[in-house]
Amino acid sequence: MHGNKSLITDFILLGFEELHNLQIFLFLLFLVIYILTILANFLTFLLMVTDQHLHTPMYFFVGNLSCLEMLYSSAILPRLLSSLLTGNKTISFKQCITQLYFFACLAGTECYLLCVMSYDRFLAICKPLHYAALMNGKLCIQLAAGSWINGIVFSSIYLAFMLQLWYCDHYEIDHFFCESLSFLEISCSNTSFIKRVSVIMAIIFTFPPFLLTLLSYIYIIAAVMKIPSTTGRQKAFSTCSSHLIVVSLFYGALMIVYIVPKIETMKDINKIFSLLYTVLPPIVNPLVYSLRNKDVREALRKAVGKILEGRFVNQKLKV
Numbered sequence: 001m002h003g004n005k006s007l008i009t010d011f012i013l014l015g016f017e018e019l020h021n022l023q024i025f026l027f028l029l030f031l032v033i034y035i036l037t038i039l040a041n042f043l044t045f046l047l048m049v050t051d052q053h054l055h056t057p058m059y060f061f062v063g064n065l066s067c068l069e070m071l072y073s074s075a076i077l078p079r080l081l082s083s084l085l086t087g088n089k090t091i092s093f094k095q096c097i098t099q100l101y102f103f104a105c106l107a108g109t110e111c112y113l114l115c116v117m118s119y120d121r122f123l124a125i126c127k128p129l130h131y132a133a134l135m136n137g138k139l140c141i142q143l144a145a146g147s148w149i150n151g152i153v154f155s156s157i158y159l160a161f162m163l164q165l166w167y168c169d170h171y172e173i174d175h176f177f178c179e180s181l182s183f184l185e186i187s188c189s190n191t192s193f194i195k196r197v198s199v200i201m202a203i204i205f206t207f208p209p210f211l212l213t214l215l216s217y218i219y220i221i222a223a224v225m226k227i228p229s230t231t232g233r234q235k236a237f238s239t240c241s242s243h244l245i246v247v248s249l250f251y252g253a254l255m256i257v258y259i260v261p262k263i264e265t266m267k268d269i270n271k272i273f274s275l276l277y278t279v280l281p282p283i284v285n286p287l288v289y290s291l292r293n294k295d296v297r298e299a300l301r302k303a304v305g306k307i308l309e310g311r312f313v314n315q316k317l318k319v
Contacts, residue, residue: 011096011167011186012089015080015176016271027084033283034077040286041066041073044296051299057135058124061117062290064144068113069282072106075099076177076278083176093167096178101159103177107254107277108205109151114247115209116143117289118216121243125236126223154205161197165189179274181258202258210251217244242288246281253277 016026048054048063079099083089091099123131162180168188175182180198184191217240224236253276290296 010090010092010171011178012172013079013083013091013176013178014172014174015083015089023084023087027081030077030081030084030279033279034073034081037073037077037283038070040283040291041069043300044286044290045070047290047296047299047303051303053295054299057120057140058117059290059296060140061113061120061144064147065110065113065117065285065289068106068109069285071102072110073279073282075102075106080176091178096173096183097159097162100162100178100180100183101155103278104158104180105151105155107151108154109148110250110281111206111209111254112147112150113144114250115213115216116147118213118220118243118247119143122216122219125220150205154201158198158201161194165191165194175274176271177274177278179257199259202254206251206254206258210247210255213247213251217247242292246284246288250277250281 016022019026045063045066048059048066076099079091079095120135123134127134158180162183165184165187166189167186171186173179173182173186181195184195184198220240221237224233224240227233227236253273256273257270257277291300
């Protein structure tokens, strides 16, 4: 019986059941967020690929981040939207495991990709004379590939542990997606070892990139302080602070959910914190890392101009 992991083939994702009177509002809210997330990240990715002026290390990493955010958001929100719209909260074991795997993979990748992007900015600001030589095409590809590989390794190891569990009588997951800790709570197996492994893996895959990211921004801020121009300092601080706020929210929410000891009253609060690392980053990151940037806005203006010019020419030909 212990080896039979198919005793329960379906689970129920409770989602935001405590807000049952706001299901339609939540559906519309998350639908708008999802559409804007996909549009903003796809537009950013398209600009990075098509505009020659954006073929630089920084925008190479931004393009990777945009691609990741589209996948990251799509791993969570479509299933949540379907549940809110239809009221069907049932999800199969295979679907749940698949969602958990892709979420873990993409979250792990984002941790390291944000770290790589902060390192890129550190080199550009603190070592500008050596930047071109240090951040060459080969290193860019290695750093980006390393970020994706880290995410895949993390999620594969964790999934191997999760597949050892079995489920018999508890089938309600008190979350809006197949989040690993909520998934562990309903298992009939002894999960104490896997819970310890979860904390250890969260520390290993979260703390190093977070500390390196924080260290990079400390050096960046120190370099910014030396800028003689007040306007230049304010502009640099504005950019650095927005990057640091987004990074801190993402890492902070992850740490609170996966590392801070759990108590019963924290369950609903954990759902709120989960939104800070599942829903918020994909829609905020393209605004912070690209669309606020002058080069990207100029590339967007040119692209829109070409589209409008093409339509104008077509209309004249028709006439």
